Amino acid sequence: MNGAAPGESSTEVLRVDDLSVRLGGRQILDEVSFTLAEGEFAGLIGANGAGKTTLLKVILGLIQPSAGRVLINGAARSRHSSQIGYVPQKIDLDPDMPLRARDLIGLGLDGHRYGLPLRSAQRNARIDEMISAVDAEKFADSRIGNLSGGEQQRVMIAHALISRPRLLLLDEPLANLDLRSGQEVVTLLSEIAKQQQVGVLLSAHDMNPLLPVIDRVVYMAAGRAASGSAEQIIRTETLSELYRHHVEVIRVGRRVLVVAGEEPAIQVLGQADDCADHDHGDQSNSN
Amino acid sequence: MNSVSIKSAAIFAPGFFANGPVHTALLIGSVVAVVSATVGTFTVMRGQSFAGHALSDIGTAGGAAAPLIPVPSIYGFVAVNVVAAALMDLLGVRSPRARDVATGIVLGGALGLAALFLYEDTTTTSNTGTVATVLFGSIFALQSSLIPVVAGFGVAALTITLLLYRPLLLSSISTDLAATKGVRVRLVAIAYLLALAVAVSLSALTIGAILSTALLIGPAATALRLVKRTGQALVLASGIGVAAVGLGVLLAYDSVSWTDNGQGWPVSFFIVALLFGTYVITLLVTRHQPHRNA
Numbered sequence: 001m002n003g004a005a006p007g008e009s010s011t012e013v014l015r016v017d018d019l020s021v022r023l024g025g026r027q028i029l030d031e032v033s034f035t036l037a038e039g040e041f042a043g044l045i046g047a048n049g050a051g052k053t054t055l056l057k058v059i060l061g062l063i064q065p066s067a068g069r070v071l072i073n074g075a076a077r078s079r080h081s082s083q084i085g086y087v088p089q090k091i092d093l094d095p096d097m098p099l100r101a102r103d104l105i106g107l108g109l110d111g112h113r114y115g116l117p118l119r120s121a122q123r124n125a126r127i128d129e130m131i132s133a134v135d136a137e138k139f140a141d142s143r144i145g146n147l148s149g150g151e152q153q154r155v156m157i158a159h160a161l162i163s164r165p166r167l168l169l170l171d172e173p174l175a176n177l178d179l180r181s182g183q184e185v186v187t188l189l190s191e192i193a194k195q196q197q198v199g200v201l202l203s204a205h206d207m208n209p210l211l212p213v214i215d216r217v218v219y220m221a222a223g224r225a226a227s228g229s230a231e232q233i234i235r236t237e238t239l240s241e242l243y244r245h246h247v248e249v250i251r252v253g254r255r256v257l258v259v260a261g262e263e264p265a266i267q268v269l270g271q272a273d274d275c276a277d278h279d280h281g282d283q284s285n286s287n
Numbered sequence: 288m289n290s291v292s293i294k295s296a297a298i299f300a301p302g303f304f305a306n307g308p309v310h311t312a313l314l315i316g317s318v319v320a321v322v323s324a325t326v327g328t329f330t331v332m333r334g335q336s337f338a339g340h341a342l343s344d345i346g347t348a349g350g351a352a353a354p355l356i357p358v359p360s361i362y363g364f365v366a367v368n369v370v371a372a373a374l375m376d377l378l379g380v381r382s383p384r385a386r387d388v389a390t391g392i393v394l395g396g397a398l399g400l401a402a403l404f405l406y407e408d409t410t411t412t413s414n415t416g417t418v419a420t421v422l423f424g425s426i427f428a429l430q431s432s433l434i435p436v437v438a439g440f441g442v443a444a445l446t447i448t449l450l451l452y453r454p455l456l457l458s459s460i461s462t463d464l465a466a467t468k469g470v471r472v473r474l475v476a477i478a479y480l481l482a483l484a485v486a487v488s489l490s491a492l493t494i495g496a497i498l499s500t501a502l503l504i505g506p507a508a509t510a511l512r513l514v515k516r517t518g519q520a521l522v523l524a525s526g527i528g529v530a531a532v533g534l535g536v537l538l539a540y541d542s543v544s545w546t547d548n549g550q551g552w553p554v555s556f557f558i559v560a561l562l563f564g565t566y567v568i569t570l571l572v573t574r575h576q577p578h579r580n581a
Binding site: 111113116142143 | 331449450451453457461464467468470508510511512514515520
């Protein structure tokens with residue numbers, strides 16, 4: 001139970017053991033290990049290409065690992081899994097899609113089943129429960145394609161949680177959100193993790209919006225991962241070891257930047273991989 | 288009373304309801320409209336309109352080959368479209384781009400065959416109308432013996448589509464999401480493509496191979512702009528399809544008296560014109576309402 005606070009009778013919802021993935025001769029994941037307990041909110045942090053999406057796909061069973069294993073609630077994952085809720089990065093929601101937010105949430109219960117959907121009072125009650133859990137009452141009867149990015153994320157979270165999974169995975173949910181919507185989604189997830197005792201693993205290339213609320217950081221670089229509390233991981237020594245290159249952790253106000261060492265050549269590694277994202281970070285700082 | 292009967296006589300030309308070919312046309316046309324609209328609603332939602340249109344053109348090869356065997360053209364349409372759908376799926380598994388390329392390749396090959404078969408049709412059979420029938424349909428020439436065949440294929444396509452209702456919706460949103468829920472995404476995609484092949488074949492039988500997309504996409508695209516629930520879209524699209532076919536048949540029947548030579552205008556023209564007009568009007572009416580359902 002690496003990282004679980006002593007005395008806390010936390011149940012482990014996810015265990016990743018020495019997970020490696022090789023695709024086309026490239027090592028995408030290199031002996032990644034970490035655990036996640038119920039009610040714990042973890043940020044999966046890393047630049048694009050660090051292996052975050054691959055890791056999530058292995059946990060979901062969409063990619064087979066070349067070595068290592070994934071345990072969900074202490075057991076190997078089964079195919080028809082309602083144990084994992086998942087919010088994918090790319091969702092295709094055309095404005096003309098004839099689906100209301102509440103219909104999409106309902107698909108989280110029985111979208112994998114064949115035949116026409118049957119409505120029941122029980123099903124509707126559960127949908128209403130999820131709608132209020134993510135604060136989506138105002139747009140529950142609107143078409144999903146007409147909702148803003150933040151509203152869509154709330155609906156997708158409700159969709160993912162309606163089948164009462166113990167584990168929720170989100171792939172870059174903040175990528176296309178403005179700062180305020182992103183902050184709202186993060187706060188919502190933090191509340192849900194605690195109230196519903198769900199283990200939440202959220203991938204992001206910028207850790208700063210997450211730092212105030214996450215219990216754990218799983219930091220990825222070049223397919224390797226380091227896991228622990230933010231204080232343990234976001235340190236010059238730990239990250240330098242992970243990157244196998246000297247990096248510097250710099251705190252600017254309440255923001256953390258991870259930059260490459262060797263003084264003059266300052267290159268932002270931890271939260272972004274190009275200048276555009278760097279600018280984006282500055283905006284959030286002044287906000 | 289008198290004026291009403293005169294008016295109705297003007298709309299329904301004499302003999303309309305007593306005419307055998309009209310009955311067959313209306314019956315087959317309605318079945319085809321419902322199947323096309325239902326399958327088409329998912330075609331539009333899944334962004335497979337290009338595959339749908341390709342299949343309709345591809346069907347030309349089957350429709351053209353049928354008289355050479357000879358078998359009724361519906362068997363030619365279904366056989367070629369089902370094989371083409373399977374090929375498209377095999378060739379274009381990986382990405383949307385691969386899917387488009389596969390569709391294009393199969394389309395090109397099939398049109399080559401269509402050119403050969405249509406040429407053979409005109410040189411070896413005495414029926415010079417075959418080319419026009421295959422390409423543009425002839426709903427009034429359908430034999431009533433085809434009704435059970437059309438009904439059979441129609442029920443098969445509808446059953447597949449309605450069985451896959453929820454998995455299709457889920458995988459339209461995200462195939463990864465559907466896969467993590469245990470949906471066999473690949474199986475669902477193949478089964479749906481087969482239903483699409485059959486629907487397009489039925490449509491080709493009524494309004495012709497190259498126009499059949501109109502019945503597939505038109506009612507569905509119109510309905511998707513007007514309602515916000517999938518079930519409502521299926522019902523509305525079916526209604527629009529049936530209305531367009533019924534009105535088209537009626538107008539074509541009436542049009543005989545519009546022209547001096549007594550030949551009238553082709554029914555496919557009326558059906559497609561009605562579908563197109565309905566879509567354009569819907570587009571204009573809803574164009575300023577981005578949040579029309581909010």
